[in-house]
Amino acid sequence: MSEGSAATRSVVLERELPHPPEKIWRAITRPHLIEEWLMKNDFKPEVGHRFNMTRTPKPDLEIVVDCEVLAVEPCRVLSYTWCAMDLEGVVTWTLTPTATGTHLRVEQSGFRPDQKRAYGGAHAGWKQMLAKLEQILDKMD
Amino acid sequence: MANAHEAVFRSLVDPTRRAIFERLCREGEQTVAALTAVAGVSQPAVSKHLSVLKQAGLVGDRHEGRQTHYSARPAALTPLVNWTKEMTSFWESRLDRLEDLLNRMDR
Numbered sequence: 001m002s003e004g005s006a007a008t009r010s011v012v013l014e015r016e017l018p019h020p021p022e023k024i025w026r027a028i029t030r031p032h033l034i035e036e037w038l039m040k041n042d043f044k045p046e047v048g049h050r051f052n053m054t055r056t057p058k059p060d061l062e063i064v065v066d067c068e069v070l071a072v073e074p075c076r077v078l079s080y081t082w083c084a085m086d087l088e089g090v091v092t093w094t095l096t097p098t099a100t101g102t103h104l105r106v107e108q109s110g111f112r113p114d115q116k117r118a119y120g121g122a123h124a125g126w127k128q129m130l131a132k133l134e135q136i137l138d139k140m141d
Numbered sequence: 142m143a144n145a146h147e148a149v150f151r152s153l154v155d156p157t158r159r160a161i162f163e164r165l166c167r168e169g170e171q172t173v174a175a176l177t178a179v180a181g182v183s184q185p186a187v188s189k190h191l192s193v194l195k196q197a198g199l200v201g202d203r204h205e206g207r208q209t210h211y212s213a214r215p216a217a218l219t220p221l222v223n224w225t226k227e228m229t230s231f232w233e234s235r236l237d238r239l240e241d242l243l244n245r246m247d248r
Contacts, residue, residue, distance in 0.1 A: 011228045015240075023243060
């Protein structure tokens with residue numbers, strides 16, 4: 001896990017699971033299974049497919065995450081963009097078979113370094129904002 | 142992300158509102174009139190922005206005579222800045238659920 005600048009921040013989680021990669025792959029790529037542990041979705045394992053993840057933590061509040069599939073290597077790698085509230089990131093799942101099951105790694109980067117789409121002022125503004133806010137908060141400590 | 146963070150995010154997505162908040166952070170306590178002078182929008186619009194920021198916990202107010210003085214409460218941003226921690230706990234909980242599901246798929 002690294003806590004760098006706003007442009008490079010990411011989180012990485014890793015788990016050893018006593019299940020074969022094929023089974024984990026099903027759980028992370030089939031919409032009705034994804035819904036059971038992550039969010040409601042219209043995911044398809046096709047590069048370029050755009051989909052939403054949604055959840056409703058309160059009756060009057062619906063969180064929608066805009067996603068686009070970036071990489072699909074069955075039972076090995078799955079990657080999609082994760083854009084919520086003007087913050088764009090990428091979520092990447094990596095499955096590695098082990099003697100006892102699978103090593104599962106999930107990484108979420110907060111901001112993609114190679115922005116393809118121009119998010120314009122909003123996105124650039126966010127990065128600057130967060131960087132500035134961090135400075136302000138540092139000074140307060 | 143918890144709901145409080147969403148309120149903070151939403152309140153700062155608007156560039157005019159963000160500019161007002163940044164100004165309060167930089168320059169300290171201000172009145173609506175002082176903020177309006179530089180905000181480029183009308184006083185009622187500034188007041189509305191301030192009320193959204195206040196609801197999100199980003200701005201506090203202090204009444205003195207007829208004047209209301211607004212100040213930034215940057216501590217409300219801590220969860221945003223602690224993005225890494227927040228997202229780690231989000232994915233931890235989701236992975237727990239994934240493991241539950243995998244165990245149920247066995248049966």
